[in-house]
Amino acid sequence: MTKISTRSLFDLLIQIGIILALVAALFLAFFFIYLPFTTNHGQTITVPDLKDLSVDEMQNLLDDRNLRYEVSDCTYVSGKQPLTVLQQYPRPNSKVKEDRKIYVTIIRRIPPMVPMPQLVNLTFQSAKLNLRSLGLEMGEQKYVPDVAKNAVLHQLYNGKEIAPGTQVPKGAKIDLEIGDGLGSTMFEVPNVVGLMVDEAEAAIRGSNLKVGTKISVADPEKEVGTVVRQHPEARPGERIRVGETMDLWVVGPVESDQ
Structure with a gap:
């Protein structure tokens, strides 16, 4: 038992x-x-770099690595090849599991339309910033005679003036006509010799001219502050254009405008 x-x-x-x-x-x-x-x-898979690849190239590359993709956004970029990858997430060289979905931004073929901004009367620098903020590009810049230095006088697209609010494709090149600070009007050179320097400066500016260099000279026969010479000189037939500069020779010490 x-x-x-x-x-x-x-x-x-x-x-x-x-x-x-x-x-x-x-x-x-x-x-x-x-x-x-x-x-x-x-087990992980290294995410490949998809930037600048076409959609077909991207798909083949992801298929080889058992990864998938989804288009999360489409955007237009001037100068970039349409239907290629602009951005991706996860980023290149990230480690992911098999069958992970990669989100991509694709460059679209047709640019969106944006309203043409009002650039006339803006400074050239402000006009550039306005164009850039809307995704438009700076085209040719032509300087023309005008007293408004560096001010936009005309805005053109495809050689024709374009009104603000007109729809243009993003990435379009906008040409500008800009004032060179010199007017096109010609007139006789004003004579300021014999005037006191402050009177001469007022007369120059009143003629839409600029006061240039003031040079001190000695002349015991003239009152201090008297203009004894100017350039260009007020000779018969001598003409000057709006916006140009006149230099002055003044008796005694002179103050700088700086």
Whole structure:
């Protein structure tokens, strides 16, 4: 009776050991074989650089790496090849799981339309900033005689003046006519010799001219501050254009306009 009980106990322990071994084997197989196989545990894929690739090239590259893509945005970029990748997320060289979706921004073929801004009477610098903010490009700049130096006088598209608010394609080149600070009107040179310097300056500016260099000279016969010479000189037939400069020779010390 005692021998039978011992053998039975031994057999029972063997069965329990077999069961525990099977459980352990199943446990290890689940976590180290099945689970990694179904979830790609510990396996990553390096995201390739898709920038500037065409849509077909991008798709082939992602297919080879078991990755997918989705177009998250389309935008127009002047000078860039249409239907190519502009941006991507995740970024190149990122580590991702298989079948991960890569979000891309594609450059569109047809540019959107934007309203032409009002550039006339703005400074050239302000006009450039306005164009840039709307995605428009600076075309040719032509300087023409006008007292408004560096002011925009005319805005043109395809050689024709374009009114503010007119729809133009993004990336369009806008040509500008800009004042050179010199008017086109010609008139006789005013004579300021013999005037006091402040009177002469007022007369020059009143003629839409600019006061240039003031040169100090000595002349004991003239009152200090008297203009004794000017350039250009007020000779018969001598003409000057609006916006040009007149230099003055003044008796005694002169103050700089700086």
